[in-house]
Structures are given as structure tokens and as C-alpha cells.
Amino acid sequence: MDHSITSRGIFELLNLVGTFAFAVSGVMKAIEKEYDLFGILVLAFVTAIGGGTIRDLLLGISPVAWLNDNRVIYTIFIATATSTVFFSLVSKVQRWLTFFDAIGLAIFTIIGINRGIEKEFNEMICITLGTLTGTFGGVIRDVLSGDKPLLFRKEIYALACIIGGSLYFFARKMGILTHISEVLCIVIIVTIRMLSVRYNISLPIVRQPQQK
Amino acid sequence: MDHSITSRGIFELLNLVGTFAFAVSGVMKAIEKEYDLFGILVLAFVTAIGGGTIRDLLLGISPVAWLNDNRVIYTIFIATATSTVFFSLVSKVQRWLTFFDAIGLAIFTIIGINRGIEKEFNEMICITLGTLTGTFGGVIRDVLSGDKPLLFRKEIYALACIIGGSLYFFARKMGILTHISEVLCIVIIVTIRMLSVRYNISLPIVRQPQQK
Amino acid sequence: MDHSITSRGIFELLNLVGTFAFAVSGVMKAIEKEYDLFGILVLAFVTAIGGGTIRDLLLGISPVAWLNDNRVIYTIFIATATSTVFFSLVSKVQRWLTFFDAIGLAIFTIIGINRGIEKEFNEMICITLGTLTGTFGGVIRDVLSGDKPLLFRKEIYALACIIGGSLYFFARKMGILTHISEVLCIVIIVTIRMLSVRYNISLPIVRQPQQK
Numbered sequence: 001m002d003h004s005i006t007s008r009g010i011f012e013l014l015n016l017v018g019t020f021a022f023a024v025s026g027v028m029k030a031i032e033k034e035y036d037l038f039g040i041l042v043l044a045f046v047t048a049i050g051g052g053t054i055r056d057l058l059l060g061i062s063p064v065a066w067l068n069d070n071r072v073i074y075t076i077f078i079a080t081a082t083s084t085v086f087f088s089l090v091s092k093v094q095r096w097l098t099f100f101d102a103i104g105l106a107i108f109t110i111i112g113i114n115r116g117i118e119k120e121f122n123e124m125i126c127i128t129l130g131t132l133t134g135t136f137g138g139v140i141r142d143v144l145s146g147d148k149p150l151l152f153r154k155e156i157y158a159l160a161c162i163i164g165g166s167l168y169f170f171a172r173k174m175g176i177l178t179h180i181s182e183v184l185c186i187v188i189i190v191t192i193r194m195l196s197v198r199y200n201i202s203l204p205i206v207r208q209p210q211q212k
Numbered sequence: 213m214d215h216s217i218t219s220r221g222i223f224e225l226l227n228l229v230g231t232f233a234f235a236v237s238g239v240m241k242a243i244e245k246e247y248d249l250f251g252i253l254v255l256a257f258v259t260a261i262g263g264g265t266i267r268d269l270l271l272g273i274s275p276v277a278w279l280n281d282n283r284v285i286y287t288i289f290i291a292t293a294t295s296t297v298f299f300s301l302v303s304k305v306q307r308w309l310t311f312f313d314a315i316g317l318a319i320f321t322i323i324g325i326n327r328g329i330e331k332e333f334n335e336m337i338c339i340t341l342g343t344l345t346g347t348f349g350g351v352i353r354d355v356l357s358g359d360k361p362l363l364f365r366k367e368i369y370a371l372a373c374i375i376g377g378s379l380y381f382f383a384r385k386m387g388i389l390t391h392i393s394e395v396l397c398i399v400i401i402v403t404i405r406m407l408s409v410r411y412n413i414s415l416p417i418v419r420q421p422q423q424k
Numbered sequence: 425m426d427h428s429i430t431s432r433g434i435f436e437l438l439n440l441v442g443t444f445a446f447a448v449s450g451v452m453k454a455i456e457k458e459y460d461l462f463g464i465l466v467l468a469f470v471t472a473i474g475g476g477t478i479r480d481l482l483l484g485i486s487p488v489a490w491l492n493d494n495r496v497i498y499t500i501f502i503a504t505a506t507s508t509v510f511f512s513l514v515s516k517v518q519r520w521l522t523f524f525d526a527i528g529l530a531i532f533t534i535i536g537i538n539r540g541i542e543k544e545f546n547e548m549i550c551i552t553l554g555t556l557t558g559t560f561g562g563v564i565r566d567v568l569s570g571d572k573p574l575l576f577r578k579e580i581y582a583l584a585c586i587i588g589g590s591l592y593f594f595a596r597k598m599g600i601l602t603h604i605s606e607v608l609c610i611v612i613i614v615t616i617r618m619l620s621v622r623y624n625i626s627l628p629i630v631r632q633p634q635q636k
Contacts, residue, residue: 030364036415038371039364053270058477060486062272067337084418125491139568144351146360148570152454152463159462203460206508242576248627250583251576265482274484279549296630356563358572 011107011182016075018104021097022048023079024090026141031087033145043141044080048072050137055112055129059119102160102193106186108134109161113169123169130165131158156196156203164189223319223394228287230316233309234260235291236302238353243299245357255353256292260284262349267324267341271331310409311402314372318401320346321373322394325381335381342377343370368408368415376401435531435606440499442528445521446472447503448514450565455511457569467565468504472496474561479536479553483543522621523614526584530613532558533585534606537593547593554589555582580620580627588613 026047030040049066056064066072083090090097112133116126135151135158142149151157168185172178195201238259242252261278268276278284295302302309324345328338347363347370354361363369380397384390407413450471454464473490480488490496507514514521536557540550559575559582566573575581592609596602619625 031418033360033364034417035360035364036417038369038415039361040418042364042370057269057481058486058488058491060272060484060488062270063331064270064272067270067333070334070336073336087418119487121491122494124494124497143355143567144361144364146358146570148457148459149463149568152457152459152466152568157462158466203462205458205460206455206464206511243630245572245576246629247572247576248629250581250627251573252630254576254582269481272484274482275543276482276484279482279545282546282548285548299630355567356573356576358570 011179012071014103014186015107015111016071017100018107019048019072019075020079021100021104022108022137023076024083024097025101025138027080027083027087028090029141029145029147031084037084040084041077041080043144044076046144047137047141048076048079050140051108051133051135052111052137054136055115055133058132059115059129061115098197099190099194102190103186105134105157105161105193106164106189108137109165109189110168110182110185113165117169117172123166123173126169127162127165130168131161134158134161153205154202156192156201159203160189160192160196163192223391224283226315226398227319227323228283229312230319231260231284231287232291233312233316234320234349235288236295236309237313237350239292239295239299240302241353241357241359243296249296252296253289253292255356256288258356259349259353260288260291262352263320263345263347264323264349266348267327267345270344271327271341273327311406314402314405315398317346317369317373317405318376318398320349321377321401322380322397325377329381329384335378335385338381339374339377342380343373346370346373365417366414368404368413371415372401372404372408375404435603436495438527438610439531439535440495441524442531443472443496443499444503445524445528446561447500448507448521449525449562451504451507451511452514453565453569453571455508461508464508465501465504467568468500470568471561471565472500472503474564475532475557475559476535476561478560479539479557482556483539483553485539523618526614526617527610529558529581529585529617530588530610532561533589533613534592534609537589541593541596547590547597550593551586551589554592555585558582558585577629578626580616580625583627584613584616584620587616 023044026043026045027040029047030043033039035043049064049072052066053064056062109130112130113126115133116129121129138157139149139151142151164185167188168181171181171184176184235256238255238257239252241259242255245251247255261276261284264278265276268274321342324342325338327345328341333341350363350369351361354363376397379400380393383393383396388396447468450467450469451464453471454467457463459467473488473496476490477488480486533554536554537550539557540553545553562581563573563575566575588609591612592605595605595608600608
């Protein structure tokens with residue numbers, strides 16, 4: 001019991017760490033685009049809550065989760081304020097941001113899969129919901145920045161969710177304790193992400209034979 | 213009673229005035245982008261009903277409001293037809309459009325906050341819902357035009373919603389009559405908007421120290 | 425009875441044919457943009473299920489249709505795999521793709537209108553829901569590709585939905601058998617589309633008198 005509460009507490013904390021990292025990536029993008037302070041705040045928000053919002057809309061969960069979670073909202077405000085003020089500093093700790101971002105990616109994937117399991121969807125839908133929760137905040141961020149989504153072009157990102165999420169899903173189905181499955185998923189996703197950034201590994205793209 | 217009905221009637225009228233102005237801004241953008249007649253109609257629609265639609269989706273209000281409000285739909289059709297036909301004329305009355313747009317912004321902010329109050333959300337969520345209702349139609353318009361959202365870069369716009377909306381929220385919480393709170397909110401938002409356009413006042417942006 | 429089951433079976437089959445064609449158009453776009461394999465899959469998905477998803481969200485139907493329809497999901501996977509592998513070949517059968525795409529457009533329009541009729545909306549909303557179901561997958565595809573939506577600029581597309589959809593709606597209201605109305609709608613939409621592509625017919629655009 002005590003143990004379970006602690007592991008819940010750690011999970012919630014990691015969720016806020018991930019939210020923080022996602023919000024910071026929205027701030028960085030908005031500043032790159034020379035958006036004003038309101039634009040910075042909006043991009044921080046959509047990056048942090050976009051994936052979960054789309055998931056909840058698709059599932060018909062309403063109101064969407066963040067409307068009732070002040071901790072998430074305050075975390076985004078704090079992330080926005082600190083990373084805007086200490087912008088130059090933040091640019092220098094890119095490696096740490098990637099690490100926190102990977103933690104967020106893992107936590108969001110787990111939350112998405114859990115929502116799918118609660119609604120009794122099959123493995124394919126559950127893993128899709130997990131991947132979507134982890135990645136679509138960044139897609140909305142890029143669309144609102146006028147960029148092609150980085151997700152579709154950069155190092156392995158969504159695939160990390162799919163692999164880590166699949167392991168998590170089947171671990172839970174096999175009856176492995178939830179928090180052990182979670183640790184497994186987080187370790188896998190963070191490892192894949194850090195290695196793919198470190199060695200600049202991307203998914204293959206399909207070359208067009210003829211130029212347009 | 214009589215008085216209340218009249219003030220409801222005025223509010224509804226102003227809502228349609230705002231819808232008209234928002235639709236016209238969609239038409240202007242579509243023409244600028246050389247979109248065809250269908251594109252013009254879609255941009256008029258998403259600009260006018262986009263903010264309210266996202267709000268209703270987030271809150272789980274379904275079907276979304278405009279599906280059951282023919283007056284709004286006909287207003288958008290009329291706005292599209294007249295501003296497409298009299299396009300050259302419309303370009304010359306930009307100042308008036310800004311004024312009507314500001315009225316729409318205020319009305320939409322009030323409606324968004326009211327939805328939040330009905331669902332018993334706190335002040336932060338209510339003001340967010342108001343601002344979102346007022347501003348996200350324009351964001352979708354810009355995304356569908358292939359532009360970076362103007363909202364994040366131009367004169368004070370969302371901030372007008374936040375200030376006017378906060379006043380409205382606290383006026384209502386303090387027990388001030390709804391229609392007095394509304395007048396207060398509309399006057400504040402329209403004044404801030406007209407002054408910021410007149411004197412070209414923007415929110416600060418954060419400069420990047422190094423160029424990419 | 426037997427007859428009705430058969431015509432249901434054909435309708436379901438045509439729905440999957442349309443889903444296939446829409447997914448392929450997402451794949452082609454993603455490859456043109458040099459997106460990676462995950463980007464290709466996402467664009468295939470949003471093109472095929474985007475219109476229906478937005479319709480279901482607006483109507484408050486949840487979870488959205490495709491989450492419970494594995495046939496649609498597998499069709500998209502198969503479309504993605506085959507058109508990615510046989511990309512060069514697919515580029516050469518553009519005419520056939522346009523034909524299958526037109527079938528999808530017609531089926532999706534019919535499904536959208538049926539949802540509207542079930543919810544007892546008027547003709548205007550029903551036809552809007554049909555058009556939206558048919559066309560908005562392509563709009564999302566283009567937005568995620570960083571392009572201005574083709575829908576607003578190319579040969580007659582949405583107008584085919586509006587004309588075919590109107591005929592379908594009024595045929596059903598006049599008591600004509602559902603599957604006869606469907607055949608009528610499909611023939612009209614496919615004919616309009618094939619002719620407008622063949623003769624490169626577009627909706628008029630409004631010229632701006634002065635340059636910006």
C-alpha cells in the first residue's frame with residue numbers, strides 16, 4: 001500500500017517533469033519563430049497538453065483531462081516563465097531537455113495506453129493511443145509554427161513510443177505488476193531516444209525516383 | 213423582465229455582428245490566398261465558429277453549438293456572399309472591420325467564460341475558455357491559409373480578451389448584474405483593441421541572442 | 425432482405441476501396457515531402473479517417489468510428505505498405521487513383537449525410553456533414569504537409585460532394601429506397617470528379633484588384 005502510494009507519487013512527479021519539458025520545447029519553438037509572449041504561452045500549452053487532448057477527444061472523455069488538473073496548468077506556466085526568462089541558459093542544456101522530454105514521452109505513452117486499456121480496446125488501438133498521446137503535442141506545436149512536423153522527419157521518436165508502449169501493454173496483459181511494467185517502458189523509451197539522438201539515427205525515407 | 217429580454221436581444225444581435233466580422237476576416241484571407249469560392253466559404257466558417265467549436269469539444273458539449281444555430285450559419289453565408297461580391301469596398305473600410313471584429317472578440321469571450329462558469333470551473337480555466345473562444349477561430353484560419361498565426365505576432369489581441377475577460381469574471385462573481393458586467397467587458401476589450409491597432413502596440417517578443 | 429444484405433456488403437466494400445484510395449493519397453503526399461515511414465503512416469491515417477473523425481467529434485459521437493472498426497485500420501495499413509513498396513508503380517496509375525478517390529469521396533459523403541439524418545438535422549447541416557466527411561481528411565493531410573489545402577484551390581472537389589450529397593438527401597427525403605439513392609449519389613459524384621479532372625475545371629477565384 002505504502003509502496004504503491006510512493007510509486008504513484010513518483011509517476012505523478014515524472015508526469016509533471018515531462019509536462020515541463022514538453023512546455024519548454026514549445027517555448028523554444030515560439031521564440032525561434034519570434035512569437036510574442038502570448039504565442040509563447042500558447043505553444044507551451046499545446047505542446048504539453050495537445051497529445052492528451054486529442055486522445056481524450058477521440059475517446060469521448062470530457063471535459064478533457066487538463067481542464068481539471070491545476071498541477072499540469074501551473075507546471076506549464078512555471079515552465080513558460082522560467083524558460084522565457086532564462087532562455088539563453090536553456091539553449092545550453094539541450095542534452096538535459098532531450099532527457100526530460102524522453103521521460104515525458106514515456107509517461108504520456110503509458111497514460112495513453114492505460115486509457116485504452118480502461119476502455120477495453122485491443123493492443124493496436126491501445127498502442128496507437130499511447131503513441132498519439134506522446135507525440136501529437138509536438139505535431140500541433142509545429143503546425144502552429146508554420147513548420148512541417150519534426151516528428152515525421154527527425155531521429156527515432158514515435159518508434160520509441162511504439163516499442164516501449166508495446167512492451168508495456170504486453171507486460172501488463174501478462175500480469176506483471178503495473179509499476180514494474182512502467183519502469184520497463186520508461187527505461188526502454190528513454191534509452192531508445194537518447195541513443196537515437198546521440199548517434200543521429202532516423203527512420204528510412206522513401207526516395208522518389210523522378211523529380212517533380 | 214422586459215429589460216432583460218431587450219438586453220438578451222442586443223447581446224444576440226452583437227453576437228451575429230461579431231460572427232459577421234469574423235467571417236469577413238476569413239473571406240479576406242481566402243481571397244488574399246487566391247482560394248476558390250469553396251475555400252472562401254470554409255475560411256469564413258472556421259474563422260467564425262472555430263473558437264467556439266474547440267471550446268465545446270474540450271468541454272464535451274455536443275453537438276457543438278453552431279450545428280443547432282441556423283442564425284449563425286445564415287449570418288456566415290451572408291457575410292461570405294456580400295464580402296466576396298463587394299470585396300474592393302470591404303478593403304476600404306478596414307477600420308470598421310476592426311471595430312466589428314473587436315465586438316465579436318468581446319462577445320465570444322463572454323460566451324466562453326459563461327460556459328466555464330456553468331461547468332463550475334475556476335477563474336483560470338474560465339478566462340482561458342473565453343480567450344480561446346475569441347481567438348482560436350483566427351488561428352485555424354491562419355493555419356488553413358498556410359500562414360503563421362497572426363495572433364502570436366500582431367498587436368494586442370488575446371491580451372484584450374484576458375483583461376476584459378478577467379474583469380467580466382470577477383464582476384459576475386462579485387454579484388454585479390450580468391448585463392452590466394457584459395457592457396463593462398465589451399467596452400474594455402473594444403477600447404484596448406482599437407487603441408492597440410491605432411498606436412500599433414504589440415506584446416514584447418524574446419530576442420534570440422545567437423542567430424541559427 | 426437478401427438483396428439488402430448484398431447491397432450493404434457492396435457499400436462496405438466500396439467504403440474500404442475509398443479508404444484505401446484516401447490512404448494512398450496520404451502516402452503519396454508524405455513521400456513527396458520526404459517524410460519517414462512513421463510520417464507516411466500518419467498521413468495515410470489522417471487522410472483516410474480525418475473527415476469522419478471531425479464529423480464524429482462535432483456530433484459528439486464517441487469513441488470516434490474508426491477506433492471500433494478494425495477493417496478500416498487494416499485497410500489503411502495495407503494501403504500504406506503496398507503503396508510505399510510499389511511507389512513507382514502507383515505514380516503511373518494516377519487516373520485509377522482519382523477514380524477510387526472519387527468513389528471514397530462519394531461513400532464518405534453518404535455516410536456523413538446519414539449521420540446527420542440519424543441526428544435529425546436539417547438539409548443544410550446534413551449536406552455540410554457529408555461534404556466535411558468527404559473532404560477534411562485531405563485538408564488535414566495538406567496542413568500536416570505544410571501545404572495550403574489543395575481542396576481550396578484545385579479542380580471541382582467539394583462541389584461534387586455538395587451536388588451529389590444534395591441529390592442523395594432529397595432522394596431519401598422523397599422516400600426513394602436508400603440503396604437507389606446511394607447509387608445515384610455515387611454516379612453523380614464520380615462523374616463530376618472525373619470530368620473536372622479530365623477537363624481541368626475549377627471553381628472561380630476572386631481576383632484582388634490591387635497588389636499588396
